Amino acid sequence: MVLYEPSPIEKKPLKLSDIDVREPGDNEVLIKIKCCGVCRTDLHIVEGELEPIKLPLIPGHQVVGIIKEVGKNVDNVSVGDRVGVAWIYWACGECKYCRRGLENLCDKALFTGYSVDGGYAEYMIAHKDFVYKMPKTHDDCHTAPLLCAGAVGYRALKLTGLVERREGVLGLFGFGASAHLILQAAKYLGLKVYVFTHSPWKIEHAYRLGADWAGKTEENPPEKLDAAIVYAPVSWVFIEALKKLDKGGRVVLGEIYMTPIEKIDYKLIWYEREIKTTANVTRKDVQEFLELAEKANIQPEIKIYDLVDANEALSDLKHGKIKGQIVLKI
Numbered sequence: 001m002v003l004y005e006p007s008p009i010e011k012k013p014l015k016l017s018d019i020d021v022r023e024p025g026d027n028e029v030l031i032k033i034k035c036c037g038v039c040r041t042d043l044h045i046v047e048g049e050l051e052p053i054k055l056p057l058i059p060g061h062q063v064v065g066i067i068k069e070v071g072k073n074v075d076n077v078s079v080g081d082r083v084g085v086a087w088i089y090w091a092c093g094e095c096k097y098c099r100r101g102l103e104n105l106c107d108k109a110l111f112t113g114y115s116v117d118g119g120y121a122e123y124m125i126a127h128k129d130f131v132y133k134m135p136k137t138h139d140d141c142h143t144a145p146l147l148c149a150g151a152v153g154y155r156a157l158k159l160t161g162l163v164e165r166r167e168g169v170l171g172l173f174g175f176g177a178s179a180h181l182i183l184q185a186a187k188y189l190g191l192k193v194y195v196f197t198h199s200p201w202k203i204e205h206a207y208r209l210g211a212d213w214a215g216k217t218e219e220n221p222p223e224k225l226d227a228a229i230v231y232a233p234v235s236w237v238f239i240e241a242l243k244k245l246d247k248g249g250r251v252v253l254g255e256i257y258m259t260p261i262e263k264i265d266y267k268l269i270w271y272e273r274e275i276k277t278t279a280n281v282t283r284k285d286v287q288e289f290l291e292l293a294e295k296a297n298i299q300p301e302i303k304i305y306d307l308v309d310a311n312e313a314l315s316d317l318k319h320g321k322i323k324g325q326i327v328l329k330i
Contacts, residue, residue: 001120001310003057006048009318012311021123028125030069036119037062037144038313038326044257053115060119061087061112062147064140074128083131086147086286089116090127104280120310122330135294145300145325146293153178154289156254156278160227166190171225173241174232175202177325183209188296194221229254235261247271254278300325
């Protein structure tokens with residue numbers, strides 16, 4: 001499914017197209033794709049909220065498949081291996097960010113389904129150092145969401161500072177693909193979790209997955225939050241998170257895009273409250289979350305669409321019709 005020009009998803013901008021499959025380079029692998037998760041970032045790309053880097057473009061960055069061919073320098077994976085590809089497609093490994101373990105901030109980084117073609121397709125090329133062997137505990141369609149919804153959500157969870165402490169009250173604002181996985185992870189790690197969302201059925205869903213409390217975004221929780229993660233791309237939700245934050249607490253913004261933040265009352269960030277953003281993901285984040293998902297049996301709830309229905313899938317995501325994560329089956 002190819003994006004030739006960004007436009008509202010209602011106009012069905014993704015077009016079914018035949019594309020030649022090239023041979024992998026010396027450090028690349030060719031993957032026959034089994035499935036690809038659908039992410040809100042894909043929607044931002046397709047609708048042009050993120051400025052285009054490459055057009056035409058095949059979106060998709062939660063890819064699971066089987067290696068069909070390898071380049072001559074590939075020695076870490078083999079033909080027939082079941083692997084995944086995540087948002088970070090490649091980083092230089094040499095800049096000051098990469099040297100500090102922050103390859104997610106690399107100025108030369110390439111991103112799957114944004115800088116390069118991704119997984120809304122039958123085949124894709126990936127760099128040998130940026131593929132991951134998949135956990136045996138999850139089938140293809142239940143593995144795909146772990147690669148972004150899980151991994152980027154997990155990076156946001158680590159940035160709260162609560163993972164190291166293994167205690168505290170965490171607020172999750174917005175309850176979709178990432179949040180329903182991170183709720184499971186946070187409970188496994190010993191945290192108390194409060195969920196804030198606009199939909200009654202999502203409140204019920206949060207309780208079913210183990211939330212200690214769940215309610216409307218504007219509601220006050222039973223106690224102040226030690227940290228919060230905002231998964232909703234709208235600024236008023238971020239302000240609501242600040243209102244519920246305890247002294248010395250931290251709000252982590254887990255989205256790649258957010259509507260403009262017009263005004264913050266200083267009293268909301270006084271008492272050493274902090275604001276931090278999540279930018280992309282590292283290979284370490286992906287690998288750690290895959291291992292955690294296997295150990296804690298973190299299972300995404302999914303809805304499967306055929307590849308040709310990618311426009312419909314993104315439309316349903318946009319309009320909040322989905323519980324959990326959408327996956328395109330190839």
